[in-house]
Amino acid sequence: MAILDRAIVRVLPAVPRTVVRRISDRYIAGTELQDACRVVKRLNEAGKMATIDVLGEEITRPDEARAIACEYEDVFRTIERQRLDSNVSVKLTGLGLKLGYEICRENLEIVVRRAAASGNFVRIDMEDSSCTDDTLRLYRELREAGHDNVGIVLQAYLRRTLDDIVALAPLRPNVRLCKGIYVEPEEIAYQGFEEVRENYVRALRGLVAAGCYVGMATHDDALIAAGRQLVSGPRRDRNSYEFQMLLGVREQLGNGLVRAGHRLRIYVPYGRHWYAYSMRRLQENPKIAGYIAGDTLGRLIPGRNGRS
Ligand SMILES: Cc1cc2nc3c(=O)[nH]c(=O)nc-3n(C[C@H](O)[C@H](O)[C@H](O)COP(=O)(O)OP(=O)(O)OC[C@H]3O[C@@H](n4cnc5c(N)ncnc54)[C@H](O)[C@@H]3O)c2cc1C
Numbered sequence: 001m002a003i004l005d006r007a008i009v010r011v012l013p014a015v016p017r018t019v020v021r022r023i024s025d026r027y028i029a030g031t032e033l034q035d036a037c038r039v040v041k042r043l044n045e046a047g048k049m050a051t052i053d054v055l056g057e058e059i060t061r062p063d064e065a066r067a068i069a070c071e072y073e074d075v076f077r078t079i080e081r082q083r084l085d086s087n088v089s090v091k092l093t094g095l096g097l098k099l100g101y102e103i104c105r106e107n108l109e110i111v112v113r114r115a116a117a118s119g120n121f122v123r124i125d126m127e128d129s130s131c132t133d134d135t136l137r138l139y140r141e142l143r144e145a146g147h148d149n150v151g152i153v154l155q156a157y158l159r160r161t162l163d164d165i166v167a168l169a170p171l172r173p174n175v176r177l178c179k180g181i182y183v184e185p186e187e188i189a190y191q192g193f194e195e196v197r198e199n200y201v202r203a204l205r206g207l208v209a210a211g212c213y214v215g216m217a218t219h220d221d222a223l224i225a226a227g228r229q230l231v232s233g234p235r236r237d238r239n240s241y242e243f244q245m246l247l248g249v250r251e252q253l254g255n256g257l258v259r260a261g262h263r264l265r266i267y268v269p270y271g272r273h274w275y276a277y278s279m280r281r282l283q284e285n286p287k288i289a290g291y292i293a294g295d296t297l298g299r300l301i302p303g304r305n306g307r308s
Helices: 002-014 017-024 033-045 062-081 101-117 132-144 161-171 193-209 221-231 251-259 274-284 286-300
Strands: 049-054 086-090 122-124 150-155 174-178 213-217 241-246 264-270
Touching: 017 274, 033 049, 033 062, 033 264, 049 062, 062 086, 062 101, 086 101, 086 264, 101 122, 101 132, 122 132, 132 150, 132 161, 150 161, 150 213, 161 193, 174 193, 193 213, 193 221, 213 221, 221 241, 221 251, 241 251, 251 264, 264 274
Parallel strands: 049 086, 049 264, 086 122, 122 150, 150 174, 174 213, 213 241, 241 264
Antiparallel strands: none
16 A cells, blocks of 8 residues: 555646645635635534644745744634634744744744734644654743643654653643654654554543643544543543544544534645645655545545545
């Protein structure tokens, strides 16, 4: 399968943009903020919360990073005006992390302060392992400076994650737990499917035991079942956790969680850089190309894809 996934990624640049657009339509809300808001409104009406992500491309100048921070200003204003149930997610490379720690810190603070002004919340996405230390450091600095409306992401495939949970526990962090999407070397990341799953469950137990608010970001049936079991304990209430999924992925599964009374948040990316963003993501993780190809085929050939 890995060979097939890589082959799909190799031919992608030759696929016309209009075709890529049609495929990625399900995963990306559109190019404009109003597209994202339309999607969030529909999700809210279906009982789902959202997190809006402004897609940035490779940032090469500080003013580009500042422009992304300022775009979040519009996002919060619109969320407020339209009374949407949505927070935001940010990528620190989009806010200038690779240009300088202080540049990024300033931009992140702009977003976090603006969020606080409207009682909203900022989730810092976790990127590849070259960003992990700086991301955790920035998160810690913001929390220690009194910003409580900010959360972090931990990746179950990283061998360090259980230690990170122990180190962060005194802050009672609000954590999104995901498997991790980047291709990382064996020395720092579990490679096997089952190993990652097992570490996800260990991490989830650690977070619950530490009294953290957890966002369980997964479409994996086994992990969702494990999560449901963990949060069904007598001391967990419905507001101490949520499930999270990507826009356009396994919608029926998400609907089932909502029907069962769980809170579900959908990740809603939008932006003009959708093409470069999609290509980069696919190149970073060819497995995604396999999912999308499988899913697209499943739609074309009824019965081929039994998953919902
Ligand atoms: C809300 C949210 C936020 C995330 N934030 C981050 C982050 O900050 N950093 C990070 O490294 N990773 C992030 N991820 C990605 C995550 O790490 C995984 O790579 C991704 O969710 C797939 O893992 P899975 O747990 O769904 O399990 P998998 O076993 O990979 O997937 C289970 C099933 O879900 C379906 N599926 C999963 N992903 C897709 C897809 N993209 N397209 C189509 N079908 C799919 C497939 O049917 C698959 O069999 C996030 C994921 C979610 C849901």
